[in-house]
Amino acid sequence: MNPVPDAYLGVWQRTLLTTTAGEHDRDTRVYWLQTAHLFADLRIPWPAPQTPQQLALQAGFAGVTEVRGEECQWHRAIDLQPPRASRDIGRMHFQRPDYLLEDGLDGSYHEVWERLPDSLGRSDGRWLHAADGRQGCLLLAGDYFLFAASRTHPLPPGSSLGELLARGGHAAELLSFELSFGRHQHGAMPWSIELSSLPGRAGQTLLPAAIDPNHADLWHQPALFNTLGANPPVAGWQLGDCPAIACVQECLS
Template structure:
């Protein structure tokens, strides 16, 4: 029996209530949203200690702002059913990929909670089921000009959008990379990875939380057709519309 046959997660918005690791204090304060479509997911993680950053653009951020933002996490891609566990394949990742897949076994704890146990790491997470909807929309996207990957998922009136960087980053911890580059401009580019969540109200897709705090309150407002156009913001805060090509998620490599 596969995970999908035991535990149904499609069309669900989860909020994490617990992360427990051996020899560490349980984490019950990090704000984590996992939005799961049919195949695609987005995950945004913001520590409670994250300071308020008021810089209106990346161009206005100093090194302290960038280091603070690097304490966040987020990723998006396909959820892969491996039979006895699932893997969260990351086609967008705020931090460099680790040495092992992000994999966990899922089980029902009670009517409103899933429990996840790590496969390659020793941890336990509790996930509260906040909302479930059969109304699911999802797109795996690629920028035809840069090759950048993105994921867009909507479940009911909640959406999540993840956009990768336009540059490849190294394998070292993100904070080390920020401190190690030669210019502030390069450091800013390392943080230019957007994972946002929000709500659809009266046909407006309004961002309510993001790895890029100046995006909060912006309208994503995707236009979906032969290509998908999404409202974006340039480094200097200039409004922009970015066009994306849709990619078949069933054809993407699992490596």
């Protein structure tokens, strides 16, 4: 698969969502980190959710991005919410290099994205898997990172996490999907988490300070794979191949 155009690389913050259904949202904290192939997206309501029902309103996903002309499609390999039947495709227009407009193909929504200036430069990421069945990724863009880790078991069918909770689903398992976003800040506050889908995770560190994201052998440091995330796998994370688009579509169909 071809890499996305360089114009897409970095961290994009959504500053506006409007829909034909009347929604107007400037408050939800939304960040999309894009590398050459992999992406991750985190969406946390404001005020910060506290109860299980509020936490179930969060959204986030990760996978592979495909760009065809003005159309951008995000193939979700893992998702905090139950899998959606519709494809995630937007029509993109760069008004400026750091100011991107996204519109639904059916015209049902309009989003404004602004690129964070400190997200330019380094762009890297790896797909991960664990012996317990989890998948995830660690993505880097400039001074930012976004880590995603799926649940141990797939979600049962349902329209939303809220519905699954209402049906008596086990909250700890349903809400265990981790998406943690933050900055390395050139060593001043290494791997500092600013926003996470897991309560209490913001303000903590994703990885030990000794792990340098600029190190040439970053992806070969055992400490990275043994300590990554709020609940590292017992046997550690393993590097995996980038999910193939065909496999993502098959898994979610």
